């Protein structure tokens with residue numbers, strides 16, 4: 187067996203792709219290793235959402251290129267969003283790379299791998315995806331409790347700051363039968379959680395032109411699979427969350443009462459500049475509708491600080507939104523200009539770096555405050571959790587688990603194991619996690 191090492195940067199979609207890449211290559215004599223230095227084939231699966239993420243990809247290649255000088259038989263590949271975006275440019279920067287393959291070309295690997303083994307140098311980036319039945323290949327999942335299923339790839343939204351439509355292409359939904367087969371296999375293999383993935387999960391099915399194929403119906407179908415497990419879905423686009431989806435979340439006992447709905451900014455002018463298809467008050471309405479239905483729901487978001495032309499007052503609307511909406515957690519970032527995007531061309535409106543980072547710092551502070559406040563609401567409540575791992579501390583077994591609403595919960599218990607469900611009464615809250623005691 188030859189050894190394969192994959193370095194995965196970026197979002198869950200990339201993590202899921204890496205599991206599929208390792209699975210495909212396992213059919214061709216490669217087994218995965220965690221030790222970079224042992225590998226015969228090195229792959230970096232890249233992210234280009236911000237400049238910093240793209241820089242990481244090239245610095246990894248730089249290190250590997252040096253290693254190849256002393257071991258010429260070593261093969262180096264780059265894939266993911268930077269590869270899709272930079273195409274042949276990758277090789278100008280890193281000529282020693284053997285294979286560049288795009289986000290649409292994963293299922294071409296059986297052919298590509300044979301060619302690089304014959305010392306060919308290849309750049310395989312197509313604008314249209316290579317489609318196949320993903321269930322024909324193994325998937326080497328990293329986690330033993332949660333399994334990811336990508337249900338829709340790509341994005342049609344073209345938010346002005348975002349590179350994803352250029353790196354992942356237009357929306358393409360997998361057919362529901364294939365997804366349900368994958369879900370059934372996952373449950374048979376003993377996984378306890380399924381996370382349905384998409385840059386816009388709630389757009390699922392729109393491109394398949396059958397009104398019955400929706401995220402809501404997919405949740406209903408997966409919910410019917412027998413077994414003790416739970417279902418999550420990320421990421422939701424605010425104005426695409428339908429009443430039918432909210433109904434489905436309510437009806438389906440296995441679906442977690444958790445929504446990740448990036449707001450990006452708390453100011454309607456900035457939202458419009460971002461080409462987000464909702465206003466501040468429309469976002470407020472969606473959150474209030476969900477909170478009314480599910481009392482213990484957690485709603486998390488993403489925000490960008492320092493979008494081109496954002497004024498101090500407009501930024502303050504974002505801080506206010508986090509407070510008023512009682513958001514449970516937010517991912518935050520300083521605006522980073524990206525190639526091809528509309529906002530990337532608004533150079534005359536770019537804010538100085540120090541202002542962007544000072545706003546990001548205040549945004550992070552607000553987020554910490556909001557998280558603690560949100561966590562404190564759960565003291566005294568009983569949450570159903572799924573154990574993700576175990577640690578030993580001072581002779582005690584501490585279980586690290588996640589509640590239905592995605593909150594991290596630690597508790598002491600000798601009787602439970604990774605993959606078990608438990609009921610825990612919350613006794614203490616910190617900014618990033620909860621502590622509790624198991625109840626029978």
Ligand code: SAH
Pocket residue numbers: 235236347348349350385386421422423448450488489490519520521522523524
């Ligand atoms: N599809 C999801 C998010 C995908 S990207 C959505 O619509 O929200 C993940 C997050 O990265 C985004 O929510 C956004 O907050 C952040 N992001 C995207 N482009 C960015 C940029 N150019 N600079 C800073 N943050 C960015």
Ligand code: SF4
Pocket residue numbers: 341342343344345348349350351385386423
């Ligand atoms: Fe990017 Fe917007 Fe698409 Fe999300 S919805 S992936 S932020 S373009």
Ligand code: F3S
Pocket residue numbers: 195196197198199200232233234235266267349350353354
């Ligand atoms: Fe990054 Fe591509 Fe995901 S740009 S965030 S890895 S879709």
